[in-house]
Amino acid sequence: MTSAVHLRNASAGEVAAILREPSPPAEVLDARLRAALSTRLRAILPRRGGPRHRIDGYVVEKGALSFTGPFLWNARAARRVLGTPAARAVASGVAGDPLTAAASEVDRLATRSVRPGARPGGLALWLASAPEVVRSLCALEAAGWATSLLGCVETSSPLGSVAVGIPDAWFEVPGAPVTLHGRRDAAVGAPSGADCRLSLLRLRDGLPGPRAVEGLALDGLVDALSAPERPLPARVVGVWPDAGVTLVVAFDGDVARAAAREVLVAAERLARPLQTLDSVPEAA
Amino acid sequence: MTATHRTARATRKIEKTTANADASTDATYATVTAGLHTHLVALLQTPLPTSEGDLLGALRGTPALRPAVDRGIASGLRAWLEDGVFAALGAPSAGSVRLSTSSIAGSAPRGGATALLRGSLVAQLVRLHVAGVEPSDPFDDAACALEASGRDDDLVTMLCDLDPDDHARLHAEVLAHASVLAERFPRVSPRWMPRCGVRQAIPLAGGGVQLRGIVDVALGASGGERANVCLIEVTTSVLEARHERVLAYLALLETLRTGETPLRVAAMSTADGAFVVHDVTPTLLAAAVGDVLQAVSECGGR
Numbered sequence: 001m002t003s004a005v006h007l008r009n010a011s012a013g014e015v016a017a018i019l020r021e022p023s024p025p026a027e028v029l030d031a032r033l034r035a036a037l038s039t040r041l042r043a044i045l046p047r048r049g050g051p052r053h054r055i056d057g058y059v060v061e062k063g064a065l066s067f068t069g070p071f072l073w074n075a076r077a078a079r080r081v082l083g084t085p086a087a088r089a090v091a092s093g094v095a096g097d098p099l100t101a102a103a104s105e106v107d108r109l110a111t112r113s114v115r116p117g118a119r120p121g122g123l124a125l126w127l128a129s130a131p132e133v134v135r136s137l138c139a140l141e142a143a144g145w146a147t148s149l150l151g152c153v154e155t156s157s158p159l160g161s162v163a164v165g166i167p168d169a170w171f172e173v174p175g176a177p178v179t180l181h182g183r184r185d186a187a188v189g190a191p192s193g194a195d196c197r198l199s200l201l202r203l204r205d206g207l208p209g210p211r212a213v214e215g216l217a218l219d220g221l222v223d224a225l226s227a228p229e230r231p232l233p234a235r236v237v238g239v240w241p242d243a244g245v246t247l248v249v250a251f252d253g254d255v256a257r258a259a260a261r262e263v264l265v266a267a268e269r270l271a272r273p274l275q276t277l278d279s280v281p282e283a284a
Numbered sequence: 285m286t287a288t289h290r291t292a293r294a295t296r297k298i299e300k301t302t303a304n305a306d307a308s309t310d311a312t313y314a315t316v317t318a319g320l321h322t323h324l325v326a327l328l329q330t331p332l333p334t335s336e337g338d339l340l341g342a343l344r345g346t347p348a349l350r351p352a353v354d355r356g357i358a359s360g361l362r363a364w365l366e367d368g369v370f371a372a373l374g375a376p377s378a379g380s381v382r383l384s385t386s387s388i389a390g391s392a393p394r395g396g397a398t399a400l401l402r403g404s405l406v407a408q409l410v411r412l413h414v415a416g417v418e419p420s421d422p423f424d425d426a427a428c429a430l431e432a433s434g435r436d437d438d439l440v441t442m443l444c445d446l447d448p449d450d451h452a453r454l455h456a457e458v459l460a461h462a463s464v465l466a467e468r469f470p471r472v473s474p475r476w477m478p479r480c481g482v483r484q485a486i487p488l489a490g491g492g493v494q495l496r497g498i499v500d501v502a503l504g505a506s507g508g509e510r511a512n513v514c515l516i517e518v519t520t521s522v523l524e525a526r527h528e529r530v531l532a533y534l535a536l537l538e539t540l541r542t543g544e545t546p547l548r549v550a551a552m553s554t555a556d557g558a559f560v561v562h563d564v565t566p567t568l569l570a571a572a573v574g575d576v577l578q579a580v581s582e583c584g585g586r
Contacts, residue, residue, distance in 0.1 A: 008543075009540075012507050074433060074434025075432050075434055076433065077434055096475065097475050097477060098474075099415070099416075099474035132417070133412060133417060133419070134428060134429065134432040136416070136417045137408075137411060137412065137415065137429045137432055137433065139415060140411055140414060140415040140478075143474075143478075144480065147477050147479055147505065148479075151505055207487055207494065210378075242483045242484060243484075243485045243486060243541065244540060244541040245487075
C-alpha cells in the first residue's frame, strides 16, 4: 500500500516549498515494468474492435465505474480545461485576474472553432454555439478553478517558479485499446530536462477518498511512462482546497510498481460486463 | 364570493393560525388560501437588524484598518471540535455523520418544487451578476444557466415538468428577485477574485463527521498579511435569526479550510434587498463551534 504525508491547512508557500524540496538521486522507470504492464494490459483488454478505454486516477479510485449517458459539455466539465490556461495567464502576468483571463480563454476558443479542422464534439465548438449567458457562466466557473489553483501554491518566489497549467501526461498502451491519463495542474522542474526530477501537483474537489493516494500514484506512473528518458517524478502532491487537506506521495520505483498493479486491477474491472454508477449502491 | 368576503375569511384564518403559533419561533406561518392549496408563508417576522448603505462597501470597510490574519485560531477551533465530537460520539465510522448548513441553522418552511426552483434560478442570477452579465430576460437566462451548469439536472427536469400556472408564478417571482438583486447587489470587480458556489467539506474525527457548506459568493484571496476574504450568503427568503447562525457556520468552515479567519460575512435577501454584515471575530467562531457541537450531540442522541 502506498503511503503519503497528510498535511492540514498547508499555505501556498508551504506547498511550493514541498514541491521544491531536494529529491533523492534520480531513478528512471524500470523498462521491464513498462514492458510487463503493456503485455498484461494487452492480455486483459485485447483489441477486438470494442471501445477504447481510458484509465485515470478517477477510475482507479472509484473502482472502474463508468457513466451511462454520453458525455455532454457543461460549465462544470469545462472549468478545468478553461481554468488551467487562465491560471497560467495570471501566473505569467499576461492577465490581471482569473475572471478576465478565463473570459479571454473562452473567447479565444470560441473564435478558434470557426477555423477549419475544429474537432467535432470539442469544447471550442460547444462554446461557439452556446449563448452568451453560458459562456459567461463557464468563465466564472473556470475563474473559480484558477483562483483555487493559484491559491494553493505560490507560483513565484526567489527560490524559483512553479509552472502552472502544464499539459496532462498520456500513455497509449501499444497493442491494447487503453490510454492511461495522468493529470497534473502544476509542477516544479523542467518537463523536458533529462537530469531533473519533476514534482507534480494536482488540484482535487471535495474530500480525499480512501483511495486518493492510489490515484495520485497513478498520476506519477503515467508521467513516468509518458517520458521514459526522464527520471521518475520525485513526488506527487494532491491538494483538496474544499477540505484544506494536502497529501504528499514520495514517488519511487516501489510506488510505480504499486501503481502499475492498480492499473491492472482497474483494467480487469473494465474487462468485465459494464458496471455503471447507476447500478452500484450508494455505499460505492 | 366577493373580494371583501375573501379577505375577511383569509384574515380570520391568519388570526387563528397566529394564535396557535409556537411562541418560541421567530416568525408566524399561516395559509391564506384553502387548506393545502399553497404552502405556509411567513406573516409576521421578527426582523433582523439590517445594515445600511452599500453591501460591498460595508464588506470592504477601510482596507488599512483590516486586522492581521490570525493563523493560530484554526487549530484551536479544530481541537475544540474534535474533543466535543469525541465526547458526543466517540469514534464514529467514516462518513457516518454529515452536517450541512440546514442541520446547523435549520431551514425555512418547505415551499415545494417552486420554492426550490426559485432558489436555484436566483442562485444562477447571482452567478451571472458576479460574472458581469446583465440578463435581457432574467428568467430565461437563469434557466439557461441552470441547464448548462452541469450540477442540477434534477432541477432542470423539474422545471421542464412544471405546470403552466406554477411556471407563470415562478417566472413572476424570479423577475421580482432579479430586480432586487440588480438594484441592491453592486457590481463586483474581477480584481476582487470573485468565486461563486465555493464548496467547503471539513472532516472531523478521522472523517467520521463531515461539515459541509456552500458559500454563494466569496471575494478576496487568502494568503496575505491582513484578512481580506469576505463571504456572502444570498437568500430568497426574508432575513431571520437563523441566517446569523449560517454566517457563523460558514465563517468557521472557511477558517478550518484555509487556516485563516475571513474578514467579514454577509447575508443578503433578494426578497427585500436587506442585508447584514458581521466582522468575523473569535466570539462569532466560538458560537459556531457551539452550534456544531449541539448538532453533533443531537445526532448522537438519535
